[in-house]
Amino acid sequence: MNATPLKTRFAPSPTGLLHIGNVRTALYNYLWAHHGSGGFLLRIEDTDATRGEERYTEALMADLRWLGLAWDEGPVSGGSLGPYLQSQRSATYETFAARLIDAGLAYPCFCTEHELKLERKTQVAAGRPPRYSGKCRALSPQEVDARRARGVPATLRFHVADGRTVEFDDKVRGPQRFATNDIGDFVIRRSDGTPAFFFCNAVDDALMGVSLVIRGEDHLTNTPRQILLLEALSLRAPDYAHIPLVVGSDGAPLSKRTGSRSLAELRDAGYLPAAVNNYLARVGHSYDAQGLLSLDELARQFDLTRVHHSPARYDETQLLHWQREAVRAISTEALWRWVGADVSALVPARDRDAFIDAVRPNVTFPSDALHWARAVYADEVTLTHPAREVIETSGAGFFEHSLSAVGQLKALDFSALAAETASRSGAKGKALYQPLRAALTGELHGPEMAKLVPLIGADRLHRRLQRAVEAAAAKSRHVNG
Numbered sequence: 197m198n199a200t201p202l203k204t205r206f207a208p209s210p211t212g213l214l215h216i217g218n219v220r221t222a223l224y225n226y227l228w229a230h231h232g233s234g235g236f237l238l239r240i241e242d243t244d245a246t247r248g249e250e251r252y253t254e255a256l257m258a259d260l261r262w263l264g265l266a267w268d269e270g271p272v273s274g275g276s277l278g279p280y281l282q283s284q285r286s287a288t289y290e291t292f293a294a295r296l297i298d299a300g301l302a303y304p305c306f307c308t309e310h311e312l313k314l315e316r317k318t319q320v321a322a323g324r325p326p327r328y329s330g331k332c333r334a335l336s337p338q339e340v341d342a343r344r345a346r347g348v349p350a351t352l353r354f355h356v357a358d359g360r361t362v363e364f365d366d367k368v369r370g371p372q373r374f375a376t377n378d379i380g381d382f383v384i385r386r387s388d389g390t391p392a393f394f395f396c397n398a399v400d401d402a403l404m405g406v407s408l409v410i411r412g413e414d415h416l417t418n419t420p421r422q423i424l425l426l427e428a429l430s431l432r433a434p435d436y437a438h439i440p441l442v443v444g445s446d447g448a449p450l451s452k453r454t455g456s457r458s459l460a461e462l463r464d465a466g467y468l469p470a471a472v473n474n475y476l477a478r479v480g481h482s483y484d485a486q487g488l489l490s491l492d493e494l495a496r497q498f499d500l501t502r503v504h505h506s507p508a509r510y511d512e513t514q515l516l517h518w519q520r521e522a523v524r525a526i527s528t529e530a531l532w533r534w535v536g537a538d539v540s541a542l543v544p545a546r547d548r549d550a551f552i553d554a555v556r557p558n559v560t561f562p563s564d565a566l567h568w569a570r571a572v573y574a575d576e577v578t579l580t581h582p583a584r585e586v587i588e589t590s591g592a593g594f595f596e597h598s599l600s601a602v603g604q605l606k607a608l609d610f611s612a613l614a615a616e617t618a619s620r621s622g623a624k625g626k627a628l629y630q631p632l633r634a635a636l637t638g639e640l641h642g643p644e645m646a647k648l649v650p651l652i653g654a655d656r657l658h659r660r661l662q663r664a665v666e667a668a669a670a671k672s673r674h675v676n677g
C-alpha cells in the first residue's frame with residue numbers, strides 16, 4: 197500500500213517537441229491526479245546537455261498550458277521540493293551516488309564502448325541475454341587509482357545482486373516479476389559526470405513525493421532497476437502504471453507518415469485543445485460518455501482500470517470527430533479568437549453573432565470560417581464547377597424569375613424567396629433549392645440558406661442572381677449558337 201498523498205508527474209526530456217504519445221502520458225497523469233484530488237508535478241529531465249534544449253522546455257510548457265494541463269508543482273509554478281529542472285539538481289545526485297559508493301553498491305567502470313559492445317556480441321552469440329559482466333567490480337582500489345591517475349574515463353555502475361526477484365504491482369498491467377540475474381550492473385553516472393536516466397529519475401520521484409508514475413510501457417523494464425536503486429537508498433518507490441504505446445495507423449511505431457504530428461503542428465493546423473484532450477483521453481482508455489467532456493469531467497470519469505492493455509492506434513478521423521465536437525461547443529468569443537483576424541476583417545460587426553450561428557456547423561478549421569466569410573461577403577462568388585453546371589442546367593429563365601421574386605420580398609427571407617421563385621418558375625424540390633444555393637454561394641453544399649441570405653444582403657443577392665442569369669444565358673448561346 198502506498199499511503200503517501202496522491203501525486204503524479206510528467207517528466208519529459210526536452211529533446212524535441214511534444215507529440216501525441218508524450219502528450220497523452222502528460223494528460224493521463226493530469227487526469228488521474230485530478231480524479232483523486234491529488235497533485236500534478238512537472239519535472240524537466242534535462243541532464244543530457246548535448247540533446248536537451250531550453251527552447252524545447254519552453255515549448256513543452258507552452259503546449260501543456262495550451263491544453264489546460266496546469267501543473268501544481270514544477271518550473272514557474274514552484275513548490276517546496278524543487279528545483280524541478282534536473283540540470284539544477286547535480287548536488288543532490290552526487291549526494292545519493294556517494295551513498296551508494298560508501299555502501300559498496302556502486303563502483304567505477306572503465307570499460308570502453310568498444311569493449312562493452314564486444315562483450316554483448318559474445319553473449320548474444322552464445323545465446324545469452326546481454327548484460328554487463330561486472331568486470332570492473334573486481335578491480336582492486338589500487339587498480340582503480342591507477343586508472344584514475346592515467347585519466348581513464350569512468351562511469352559509475354550500480355551493483356545488482358544476483359538471485360533475487362523484484363516484484364511490483366503495476367496499476368495497469370497487474371503483478372510483475374523480474375529476476376535480477378537478467379538485469380546486470382547498470383550505469384547510474386555517465387563518464388562526463390552527468391547522472392543517467394535510471395538514477396536521477398528514480399531519486400527525483402522519491403524526493404519529490406511522487407506516489408504514482410504513469411508512463412509508457414517502453415519503460416517497464418526500467419522499473420525493476422529503479423526499484424532496486426530506491427531500495428538501496430532507503431527511499432520510497434512510487435507505484436507504477438505502464439500504459440501501452442500509441443502506434444501509427446499501420447500498427448507500427450508512430451512516424452510522420454502514419455500520422456504522428458507534434459502538438460505544435462496540430463495547434464497550428466487549427467485543432468482545439470478540447471479536441472486533442474477528448475481524443476487522447478480515449479486513445480487507450482474507455483469512457484462511457486459519448487459526448488465532448490471538459491477536462492474536469494474527463495478527470496472525474498478517468499479510471500486506471502479502464503486503460504487498455506494493447507497498443508492504441510492513432511486515428512486522425514477520430515481526432516477530426518472530436519475537433520467538430522469542440523467547434524460546436526466553444527464559446528462564441530473564443531471562436532472569434534480562434535478563426536483569426538482575416539475572418540474578423542470580412543464580417544461586419546453587426547453580423548458577428550449571426551455569421552457564427554450560420555456557419556458553425558460547417559466549420560472544422562479556421563480556414564473553413566474564412567471560406568464562408570468570403571462566400572458571404574465577397575463582391576463576387578467563385579462558382580465551383582458543379583455549381584456552374586447546375587446554374588447552366590437551370591437556365592437563365594429560372595434566375596430571371598428569381599430576380600423578379602426578390603423585388604417582391606418584404607424582407608430578406610430565403611423561404612419567401614424560394615416560394616416566390618417556385619410559383620413563378622414552377623421549379624420545386626432539388627430543382628428549386630440547388631440552383632438558388634449554387635447562385636448565391638457558388639457551391640452545392642454549405643450552411644443553411646435561411647441563415648446565410650440575410651447576411652448576403654439585398655445588393656449581393658441581386659448581383660449574384662444577375663450573374664447566374666448571365667452564366668446560364670452564355671452557356672445556352674454557346675450550345676445553340
Ligand code: GLU
Nearest residue numbers: 207208209241397411415
Ligand atoms: N524523461 C523520461 C522520458 O521522457 C521520463 C520517463 C518517465 O516518465 O519516467 O522518457
